[in-house]
Amino acid sequence: MKKILTATSNDVIITTVQNACKKYSAYFETDVFSDTEQIINYIDYQIPEIKVIDFSDEKVDAKRILAAIDGDPWLHYGGIIAVCQNARMISEIEEKKNPNIVSVQTVKEFTKHFNRLLRILWQNQQFLYTRGMQDVIGGQESGSFICGNDPMDIRFYTNFLVSYLYNTNRISDEDRFNLQMTLMELLTNALEHGNLEISYEDKSKWMNQGGDILQLIGARAAMPQFSNRRIYISYTIGKVKSAFKIKDDGNGFDWKTRLNKDTTTELHGRGISLSQSMVSDLHYNDKGNEVSFEITNIRNTVNNVPGMLKPFDTVSYKDKQVVCRQHEVSNDLYFIVSGRYAVYSGRKLISVLTPNDMFIGEMAFLLNDRRSATILAVGDCKLIRIPKQDFLSLIRRNPHYGIFLSKMLAQRLIRQTDKTLELANKINEITRVN
Template sequence: MEYIVASCSDKIITERIRKVVEEDFHNEFLLQFPSSEKAILERLNFELPELVIINFSDEGLSSEYLRDQILQDSWLHNFGIVGLYDRKSDKEEAILEANKDINLLTLIDFSRIESHLGKSLRIINTNRQLIFQGFLADKLVNRMTGSFQIDNHDYLVSPVYGGLLAISLVRMGKIPAEDRHGVQMALSELILNSIEHGNCGISYSEKSDWMATGESIYELIAERCKEPKIASRKVTLNWDIDDELCKFTIRDEGVGFDVLSFREKLKSDARDRLHGRGIIMAQMVASKLLYNKTGNQVSLQIKLHKDVENAAPAGFSDEEVIRVKAGDTLMRSGEFGDCIYYISSGKYTVYHRGNPVGRITPADIFMGEMAFLLNNARSATVVADTPGQVIKIPRKSFIEVVKNYPQYSIFLSKILAQKLVRSNESVAAEHTASQSLHSDCDDTDPDVLEV
């Protein structure tokens, strides 16, 4: 059962949140509502939740205080955030701008808690490995591919998808933290465009006229989706991320649009520039933005930085920084493990008895922790594949830091537990594959020859 820490003092909103979680996620989440900012911060530091709900319109608990505390040690506070707000008193744009430096995955108006909070939590929980578990340390292929299928009715929670992927890129050391918000917004806007204009066929003039009546675009989408053919359409978001390039492909099931004509309008017509903000935002973060001729598929490509450095944990900011070059040996098998390394940047290969057995990236956070904690000799050699930077933390310094930041020891324990689980899953998968291979290669099979 996973923890969800919620910052909300409004009793009515609290009960609405509780009801959604209890009805939609029976025994999946343990929901906590600390009564003060101090109590919330203690939960964030020592429970280390992977998901937090913040009421940004709360008059009893300061979301500004929590934001500032999160930013003081964003390395530790790397959870995903679902925001709630009252659109009658607060503007969505202002909240998003004020909190663009924290992992705010989506922002839901009070009136949509029952219809959209559960959806958001389900999307995050289903895809939690993207930002909460990182890459498997024993995998040698540093590439990630995958896809999302997005319904039209998920329009208001679609920013969650962009947020998950953007945070994942930061966690993997692919983009700097300051670029996360731009990538998230670009992906979100392109998804929204695919639902609005692609699947639902809503023109820019129709959208303007509808919203001039005071209604939201979501109501117009719901109206269009009363037609079964439109309601059944999906948006597909594919991603392919390697060492050098990140490629997102978003495709809808609509008839498309005249890409060349619209591009010319963006250059001259202020009204079209306003409506085309999704494309403009995507152009701001993209190395390339490519549409197919039909206009129902867009590819957002981002060239990845070679020298991205993760923010150092606040407690280790005074420790020795080591810059490595490709080919440098950071640790050798058999040497005493008297220090642990925090990985700021770079990619590293793990060798056991001369054979490559794993790959380490900033997503692994630490290296050398097993020998360090067990007071043993190193069991493997680690060599840098690329230039990088690590922070060397001797045992004495680590103990002193833990005295001042006791939550770090809990976080390290959690990392080790996750690595152990992943290792067990990997061994189980290899065992299953081996059994399947032996079964398929029965000696009595005339079509299989031993070589």
């Protein structure tokens, strides 16, 4: 069951979320708060996957809530749907380019579109709480989305993909920004110049006259010849690289001219050149209605270190160096900053830990027991060593860290149970055959 935080006192927003949750009652449930302290405490304790925050509600300090989420990497799961009073407020929020916000809408738009957003989230639940999931599904994922002629869809799918890659440690902070900019630019290009056939000259004239580009897009999208066109987004997320393809239903455009033209002094039209500098192997098909590109993953290499842990000692390990030995007395907890770690019981390799596993040594830490396994560094690695007493003090000040640790252990148990069931099924099949 996925949690939805509804942070507002607006009955219209509350009713919209509650009605949508009833439709998907097996997957989502919502809790409603309008007090800022309660909201922040709820986020800390429950770590909800979806957060609907009303930025127009005077009772809700949305900026403070957003700062609390931004300040703790462990809260960067799922996404935020920001609800605003008007277009001006939307522009102010979008200018900040906060990657944790997956959609920004007015109250009117929210009541109209939230069912659709929740349906998309329901259909793609792996994006909501995904740390460690790639270990279950084998390290490669492929999928696709169909996007309508709505700028809101573009922002939603962009943040959807970027947040997923970031939260699963496949891209760095810099890569996160570059990928977000690239997807936004290329999808906007597919919408405006592809499906809606807005030429560079048309857009320039409209903007020079002080027109709102969203109004132009809305007017063109309502035209019968354009209304049924769609944008198709496909992706393959692998161990080393991730590939993306964007295709529109338009007649194509002269992308070669745009790439070869100096656009540094132009009002707009720099998207393709900018994107080409941010990602690898970007190319269009001859028609100009399909573009693809790649990025290099940094999977399982670096973790985001919460600010609370930065005062503790960072310990570096070389290849095959021992982190801890089986049966030794020690209950320090280790936060995985980078690298991979081989886990041995006796001489048998039983697991490999990565930054997705977050911690090493939690069993001895929780049970006051001896180390249950020997752990060796695989290549160059870094850990943050946290003495038990210090971590307990940390949990007293930040109780949600304890809840996060519990969730992580539960995820590990689920993965191990799945592997055990899979092995049992294979054994049963072999037994039946024999």
